[in-house]
Amino acid sequence: MAPHLSRRQLLGLGGGAAAALALSGCGGGSSSSGSASSTDLSWFMWSASTAEVDAWKKVADIAGEASGSTITFQTAAWNDYWTKLTSQAASGQTADLVSVQSLRAPQFAQLFTDLGPKLSDMGVTESDFDSGILDALKVDGKLLALPYDFGPLVVFYNKTAFQEAGLPMPAIGWTQDDFLAAAKKLTTGNTYGFFAGAVPDSIIPFAMSQHGVQAVTADGKLDIDTDEWRDTLNWYRDLVVSEKVASPLPAAGSQAAATNQFLAGNAAMNIDGPWSLINAKATASFEVGIAPMPVGGSGSKTVSAGSGFGVSAKAANQDLAAKACAGLVNVDSETYLGQSGRAFPARTAQQSAWYEGNGLQDAQEVMDAMIAAAEGYRTTAKWTQVNNEWNKYAVPCFNGDTDVDSFIQQVQAQA
Template sequence: MKTLTAILGLAVAAGAASLSVTPAQAEPVTLTWQMWASTDAEVAAWKHVAEMVTAKHPDIKVELRTAPWRDYWTKLPTFVASNQLADIVSIQSLRLPNFTTIFEPLAEYASKSGLDLGQFDRSIIEGMSADGQLYALPYDFGPFMLFYNQDLFEKYQVPLPKPGWTQAEFLAAAKALTRDGNYGFGATSVDYWLPFVLSDGANYLTADGELNFTDPALQQVFQSWVELVTKDKVAPVIAASGQPSNEIIGGRFASGNVAMYFDGPWSLINKRKSVTFHIGLAPVPAGKSGSVTLTAGSGFGIAKTSQHKQEAWEAIQILTGPEAEQYLASEGRAFAARTEQQKYWYDVAASGVAGAREAISFALQNAKPYRTTANWNTVAELLEQYVPLAFGGSQTGPQVLDTVQSLASE
């Protein structure tokens, strides 16, 4: 990003000052905070860090408002239109370009408070920025990678996946693990097939950043993804529903019905509390262009409509501060955006997870930022709606992508 260096240069003083307890205010303030959460474990984690704000600033209380992932992005435009935004708004890096107008730019706040943005991974500071402006402080980032059921691999004597494994080895493992009523893999409608596209040398965006779903090379890769369900039969059919396909597959993985699926390190909090088997992690299997994955992250910004912008700034510094990052990383809810706190994800949350450190280290070396179009939320919804038609066999993968491209371009 052309002015990222300037953004970082505005806030180079010691960040410790931002964590000090501020003097009591004349009137207590209650801040509202919008965040996505799909499980009780996630809600508990966010409530915990919200309480950290009040512990540091006794006159600030944070009222958490959560919605499941898919509902969150459906409701956010409605909140904007009806002037009902919370004071603190959570945002994902790939959706930030859609919503920059609702956020207060943060570079001046960071400069005045002496917050050192260099404590955060540079790539996610860039992800929380657009057109040279920083709009949110990040709490996490990470690559898409493979989660696998280590117990099933060992039961059926299938070699464990590791950095450098190929798509042919992935398919062989998926076939060997599809037995006894279980599936070797779980294919989803959105997101997680895109690293297969990149690893095969294709791209889902044009050089100008436009949607590229009609590209023959991309469509060929996507058809192979569909055929994991329809031809190879190593993945279950997932019908369109109100629940995101990745949550459905994640649930089947947790139950032991699916041996492998793609997700990010932020989901480890739910897996640690729900599975009864040993989990392993591996990078995306290599295609013609190697193992190429996507990396994305999320953070918290201040709504322009907030009546308590300074208090919201104090709060998001705590929500993304070292103490909160240590907690979120230890719980497996975040691969910390702060580089110093990433060790807690490795040493606590991923303790006993086979290949975790090697998988993330390898993936980050070969990752590309998750770039999107301005209407990516629409693209994601269209994929959830139409990809199940290909999984069910009523349309081919290319036909589905042609439809999504056409409707997303209207």
């Protein structure tokens, strides 16, 4: 009898231990993201490399020291970040400090605490920051996040290709006729003058320069069903279809296509933001320059976008989180981010660190001009949806398979 009993006991013990192990395993995952002590905060931010993670951890240390807190850094790749943030939001378990891109601010507005009334307690002066990006991070008067970087969309061009073609370098005041003439001359064989991206970012600066319109009106409504937009879209489509200065679009969904084609030397011009400049210069086998948007009917205009850090409405210690949030974009953090080339600082006084720390003084004239000519990039709460549909329907439209009207109809249906 005794051996029988002990066998059963053994079995029971074994099973119980396994169950306990499984349970503790389940618990471990969720408790690690929570805040244990009163000065512990968590911060969720996207990143693309270990070097970037190290840089953000350094910023977390600066902010922790400034606010008397310990900040745990959590990260995900850009695309995963938004999926993860969405599922965290759905389950009500976000980090205390959450990063957000200005284009997605309306979509995630409910997630954030309004920092506006807290600014003086946080020791933040609004006028220290670029007003355009600060406005872009406000939704219905609520300041969702403090910006750390921003930038206007500009023309990236292949200096080497321009030189070889004997073309003058695009400078302030160059026109859309100059742009088209250069693009024609630069298109030979398998190399094109321009990459006509299928994303709104590639087209909105042209709509701004031609007609002074964005895809979203000043009162926050998606409106591309206008004569102005029809004109710009037809002009843009013609770059591929009739002028043939841009390659047919390879696929929807390849957001990086434009950058890759430009960097590979397959397209001599491309629309991009300063956040890509340092990487482009380091990666490309040719010299990269930036030019202002070519002057159209409304001048040389563009839009600017950026990102910032906000406090989750679910954060337990709102005041401490707000102080830490201010620390993430304080003078030290912004100087460090600018100098190391991680971000074009949203703090205007620290922008010189970006130029000087990265040998980009030659870009300053164009940057200053375009920052002055930029409006904040306006989006709607359904912008991801709009962006997706835009991307999917722009491909057949710009490839000449469908017309501009059907494109407008499909995108406008997402309003």
